[in-house]
Amino acid sequence: MEYIFILGRNPELSILELKSRLGSFSYRQVGNAILTDVPQLNKGFITKLGGTIAIGEVVNIKKLDTSYIKSNKPRYVIWNFSDNEKFYEEIREELKSRFREEGFKATEKRISDFLKLQSGQEVRNLSSSKLIDEQYFVFNDRFGRIIETCDYEKLEKQDMEKPVRRESLAISPRLAKIMINLSKAEQDETIVDPFCGVGVIAQEALRLEIKVIGIDKDSEAIKGILKNLKWGKFQEKNYQIINTDSITAKIKKSNALVTEPSLGQVLKYAPNKEIASGIIKEYEKLIIKVLNNLKDSVSGRFVFTGPFIQTTSKTGIKRMGCDANKIINSTGLKLVSGFPVAEFRENQVVGREIFVLEH
Template sequence: MKYLFILGRNIELSKAEVFSYFEKLGNRILKYELEKNGLFLDLENPIKENEIDFLGGVISIGKVIASGTEEELLKNIDKEELYFGTENKLNYTIWNFSKSLEVIRDYLKERFKKEKLKATLKHLTREIKLQEGKRANVPSSKLINEEYFIFGNKELYFGKIFQTCNYEIIEERDMNKPVRRASLAISPRLAKIMINLSKVKEDEILLDPFCGIGTILSEALLQKIKVMGIDKDEKAIIGARQNLEWSKFDKKDYQLINSNSTKTQIDYVYAIATEPDLGEILKKIPTKNKAKETLQKFEDLIVNVLNNFREKISGRVVFTSPNIRIGKKRIHPEIEKILKRTDYKLIYELPEFRENQIVGRMIYVLER
């Protein structure tokens, strides 16, 4: 089954998430291609109708309905129904990941004209700035009935978007929870990404040793993953409990512990996904020595935690670290030192930061 995943602003992070997600599901990727923020996947099995709800770094998912060379593609599209609406007025857009946009644009214009539809092409006029500095276009209008896409150059793939992330619902859920820590809490989007990078499955146990008010725990529980949260801050644990109770999660599926993760003893869990203390919130760029001091404290903390839990974790460890701006560069922990001190190996090292952010994140995925 062939699909297009339109990735968010951090392409490499989103790609790693999608790959890890389908690996854990056992849905083999037979082929993939990446063009800008469009990730084409040929999967062994069909995806679920609500698959996008489980992915944090994906804007939309499209299904391929026709493929081939330009000539073959147009013949194949002719065999497919493109619009299932009841009104004869149609606003549509085309996601472009190909040099054949003009061919598809002209084809759709003529096709809809023959079908006597009042069809209007809406261009992708809103821009998002990608992690690496480039820009990608996304729809700006909500008055769009159909979204199509064209992908590839030699072998072309045409299809329709059939799943789109509902950011309003995610934001509403996050904003309405009883306890919030805006300056400290990780976003639901990044929490989902980290959970998927850990490859933890439904009914397995995910540990967050710095759980704060429970954002990662909540997102995991929504995926029917059992969780254990630890935090030495008693107020954070009280807040996490309030948030999980507010979400009406089954109390049998989560455990909250007010303790220090460098010393706490636990039963076996599958994986870790966590955001440790990234250091103080900075309003101005620190000196190199100050930044290095923060990173050294972080390295010592994460090493102590990983070594404390090393015999209790069977799967991956996913954690964020400070990625600190000094001048025009950024510095982050020396991961080789962490690996040497914990006997883990590196799977992914992925930056996640905004252009003017002083303390961004580096996301690490480790395995034994």
């Protein structure tokens, strides 16, 4: 089946997430959208992903089924991922006359909101999708219909309402989900998060029906994660939370490791190279010790974030991350091809790099 995936602000990472779940595929990319041919997707697939905004199915416009349209005054948009203006205009006209012939009083809405990608490129983004009944797309010479969209509001609400939040230390639920998918852990398998904090990764894993072992040396964080998991009504048999140091912790066999370690102090301004390098060395020491302690208990992938720090220098602002070779050589693990991948916002002093290792 041919699908398009409209991706979030870091398309490179979102594509790697999709490949971890769907297996390798070839694709064509225009901006933040890719067109690919993969086996039929299960309904609700988008809810399992962190980096995809919408999924569309390629259809022949002549065979477009309109029987699912509930309103007789549908408002619709056409996402344009085509540089073939003629084809796009033809599709607009064809859709308009189709609706007219079938007795709909349809209105085409134009997309006026923009999403800034990590690369700096701006792409069109539909933010007020509640006002839109139907979404279509044109991708090069293909036309199709959007079949699933990410419910941002629900995700945000879920995150904002949980009893214990630590904004400056926690990763977003969407990034947590991407990392869990990169680990390839399956339903009923177990992941370990050796720096679990108040449990963003743990909650997302449990929502995906993956079991969790969470470790944190801070007893306040442990109280926080237990409160959050109770609030989330997750079954206690599916998680084990341990208050100890991950450098020496002993755990039962797990399928993957997914974690955001302490990335060093929270910085408001870009430090100089020496300070950044000191933070990174401390981080490397910690992650190497924890990986060496846990590697024999984890059979699959090791997915973790590392600091990616803005530094000031005479030549302007650059970013500095950790030395992947040092981590590999000190642990005997291998780097999965395509990683590390940078994940940051322009104004963020300490951004992240996502590492994926395996035996």
